[in-house]
Amino acid sequence: MSAHPATPGSTRTPARSAPAAGAALLDGVDGSLPDYVQELERAASYLDDSQRQQLRRAWTVGASAHAGQTRKSGEPYITHPVAVARVLAEQGLDVETLIAAILHDTIEDTPVTRECLAEEFGETVAELVDGVTKLDKLQFRDRAEATAESFRKMLLAMSRDLRVILIKLADRLHNMRTLGAQSAEARQRIARETLEIYAPIAQRLGMNLIKAELQDLGFRALHPWRHAVIEKRIRTQPVVRREALVQIEANLAQRLAKEKLQHRLISRVKSPWSIYTKMRAEHKSFTQVMDVFGFRIVVRSVPDCYHALGVVHATYKPLDARFRDFIAIPKANGYQSLHTVLFGPYGSPVEVQIRTEEMDLIAEKGIAAHWSYKDGAEGPNSAQSRAHSWITGLVESQHATGSSLEFLENVKVDLFPDEVYLFTPKGDIMSLPRNSTALDFAYAVHTDVGNQAVAARVDGKLSPLRTRLGSGQRVEIITARSSTPKPQWLEFVVSGKARTAIRQQLKQIGHEDAVQLGHRMLDRALEGLDTSLDRVPQVRIDTYLAEHRFPRLEALLAEIALGNRMPSQVAQALARETPGGPERRKAVRTPRPDDRILITGAERGVISFAHCCLPIPGDEIMGYHTAGKGVVVHRMDCPNVAEYRKSPDRWVPIGWDREVSGDFAAALKIEVDNRPGALAQVAAAVADAESNIDRVEYLERDTNVAVMKFSIEVADRRHLADVIRRVRRLQVVLGVQRI
Known part of the structure; x- marks a missing residue:
């Protein structure tokens, strides 16, 4: 899943013949450092001298190993892994990750072996490179199966070291930046994969900066005309809107200063992708989506966040039911912030996010912040620990899936951007994908709880397992040892874990x-x-x-x-x-x-x-x-x-047997007077007999008489007789017959 003909921006001339052991590839390359290496060193200026020497050594090895290989753009292939390392250096990653990024394609595409890397740079670097390496040596039925199996391998490597996914995301980001060299078909496929898998993973890991760029580049490649139109409209905002933005910013800054709150106030600009998805999801016009002002207030401490919230609510009135406290209840990816929406002075809503400096760093960098911001980043709500728990859950579920393709589909389900936050009877908070049911909650608690679930209490009220849940609800699962999963459960669960377990x-x-x-x-x-x-x-x-x-x-x-x-x-x-x-x-x-x-x-x-x-x-x-x-x-x-x-x-x-359980399919042919309301009366009679209607279709119909086929579910012949008896009593019914 790294750069090669199946992925963005690269193709290689055949590598030159290499020494049998590959050790000779570790010889240095003379000459001054190229510009792209100097750019990497500037981005990694936080490293000490010995670490920068290791970085140069990695470039020497990589350049020697990839000598003779080029990208589709014609550049030497080594420019790609060095660019990947630069993306990670801008995120403040440690030297081992940067070395692994420079060498991430060597095992796959050059004679350099894993053992060679371990001897030269240590076992950790070799493990990281191996985790990013694809499964090209295996034979798969098609590209989709190969992609899915490579993803499964990468996930297992992620469970051992989260830095594997950081290298993979940086690899994908640089490939997306240089996507122009690919064919139109490849651009479409790669962009779709980026939007469906990699951008959601970046979001799930809290890495908003990388997520936003992946989404924007993917949108541009998938729908270039739509992207160009929206981008142009953003650039040419009317003067009135720009003036309004400045006025609101000035009012908020003045009020915060009066309260002596040290803060940074930033106006937020929507990206083309976020505008496009909101227009489609909410069926809004461009003007309606853009007619919202957004600001972020960054303060020093958590008490300051709530103080600032009081200030902005005093400046502009808040919209009812639009306040979200992600500090008390963080998102699944560790994101923390206060969200509120205000009545703006120009008739437009004002969206405000309030957070601390640490929260802002974690919101932008996600799990990458763990390596560049050590203080307080190890708590149970940190992006790092939440990412580990998410990946651990995925690893557990992948053991039970029948195929890599099924596993990848389950992962896609779990990458929903929207979540609901629920409370267990003990007061613990659990996050689940949007539209989750009580049964999804049961499987989130434990697989055995899900397998034995029979009903749920939602906010103290007895509810069926298919009940959809909303944020803030308290859910308790009722189990029975004799209960087992039903095939019908697959029709309404949404989480990957539940689907796999069932x-x-x-x-x-x-x-x-x-x-x-x-x-x-x-x-x-x-x-x-x-x-x-x-x-x-x-x-x-x-x-x-x-x-x-x-x-x-x-x-x-x-x-x-x-x-x-x-x-x-x-x-x-x-x-x-x-x-x-x-x-x-x-x-x-x-x-x-x-x-x-x-x-x-x-x-x-x-x-x-x-x-x-x-x-x-x-x-x-x-x-x-x-x-x-x-x-x-x-x-x-x-x-x-x-x-x-x-x-x-x-x-x-x-x-x-004497005891038969379950519902069984039956069909009735019902002849009725063809008048308004006849179908509704028959359906009501069937429902009164506690039978489910699967399907209704007209067999014949004229001005006086209609003949309908009702496909229903019954428990046995006695139940069916009861249904027929109730239907026959209706005045509109002329005849009933079992088919």
């Missing part, structure tokens, strides 16, 4: 159900041969598993349940050498009615219900063994059953 648990439950069902099906088939799985010698089972490459018996049973192995064929093979097997007895025992496999409704992962006849509990049913789908349940009066009877080996005797 999928993982459903896979596990589905596998367990498949094993149990496969066991029952194989046992039934063996009983037809007067034996059972317990009586089959273990040696015979092991031989069969080895012959068909099953790692263990559970895998075979799951394959049977999923329809990929016929239980009768497996039973024949296993019973071949079993006492009382088919060699001694040709006749197969006729199954008794109690041989049926009884279903409870919990086996949805391996048993499906046919759409042609929509069976529900209480119906006479049969099962048909279908490859890849497992057992498909049909009603006995289904028109397709006659065809299935032609394959008796695939027919599975099946029935309903």
Whole structure:
């Protein structure tokens, strides 16, 4: 994911042949320092002499290693990693990070090895360079999978050392600054990736300066015409607006000075990207978005922040419900500030942010501030510790995801810029993505809490798990040991952690159900041969598993349940050498009615219900063994059953258990008078019978009569009968029939 043909601004001529060990590449390069190296040294002037010598040594190694390689712009390739180091030096990063930045492409693209770097610059530098290095040596199906897997590797490296992501962000920033050398298609792809992944990561880590530039450069590359139009409008603001801005600034400065508050007052200018996103999200015109004045007040201490808040509220009246205290409740990325919106003297809102110098530094630099501002940066609310906890959570979730692409999608979900802040029963604060539900909160508390959740109390009121949460609410999760995740949960959770945990648990439950069902099906088939799985010698089972490459018996049973192995064929093979097997007895025992496999409704992962006849509990049913789908349940009066009877080996005797849980799909054909309100009356009657309506469609319609199909959910035949009875009572209904 560093600069090379798949990423911005670079292409390389083949590297010159290098010594076998790569050690000779550590020889120096004579001559005075080029301008780009001098610029780096000026930016890193905070380093001492010995550290600057190490920096020069790193440049010497990098220049030698990349000799003969050029960027698409024609510049020597070494100018790119040195520029990346300069971006980090401007953020005040330590010497190890700067050295790793200069050498971040050497392992990937030159004969220099990780061991070589560790010997010359230490294990930390080698670890950082390795963390940034992509996975080019592996083969992937497509670019998307390669990108996702490289991102996963980078995240694991980030969990060991956060400086990996700082180098990666600086690498991406310089590539975006030099994007012009790329093709139009590459510019679009790289810009989209920057806006979708890298800018949100910079924001999540509190690095607003880098985030803002990445967004602006990405917007310019993705929509150059829109960017140019908005940028021009910003530059040519009317004189009246500029005068108003100066007048408001003067009033605020005068009032703060009278209160003897030492402060810096800065007017804030909106970026083209923020204007564009606000216009789209809030459906506002450019004038409406720009008709807001923004100021930042930076003071010395936290008490001064609240003092300054009182001053600005006395100067201009605040807008009700627009005050946010991010000092008491910091954002997830460690950002702290007071936000308020005032009634301006010219009829326009005035947005004001108030913070301390340390908060301002952390707001601009995020986790990078940890290396340049040591005092007070280690608390539980620091950007550094919050970034670590976020990445730790991502690392935990990536272990459970099925693929790198799924993991990357979950990360994108967690990079929502907006968050809600919630309170646990003990008063702890938790932040979740916008539109999170009570179930997202449950999984944020702990995976086990989410898996066993049944309901929630939101502000003391009992609420379902799909309830959307708003900032400031107090949430308590009610659990039950018998509860397990439902597939429907995936429809309303929004956080990556919840989505990953639910999928993982459903896979596990589905596998367990498949094993149990496969066991029952194989046992039934063996009983037809007067034996059972317990009586089959273990040696015979092991031989069969080895012959068909099953790692263990559970895998075979799951394959049977999923329809990929016929239980009768497996039973024949296993019973071949079993006492009382088919060699001694040709006749197969006729199954008794109690041989049926009884279903409870919990086996949805391996048993499906046919759409042609929509069976529900209480119906006479049969099962048909279908490859890849497992057992498909049909009603006995289904028109397709006659065809299935032609394959008796695939027919599975099946029935309903005494206790069946869950909702089952059913369909009604309802004929009504075609008059206004008829559909609403029928829908109300279905709802009164406590049935969910999935879909309604008109089958026929004329001036007098309308025929509708209602797809609904019911618990069993009795429940369906109740629905039909209530619908028939309606005067507008002419007839009801189950489809």
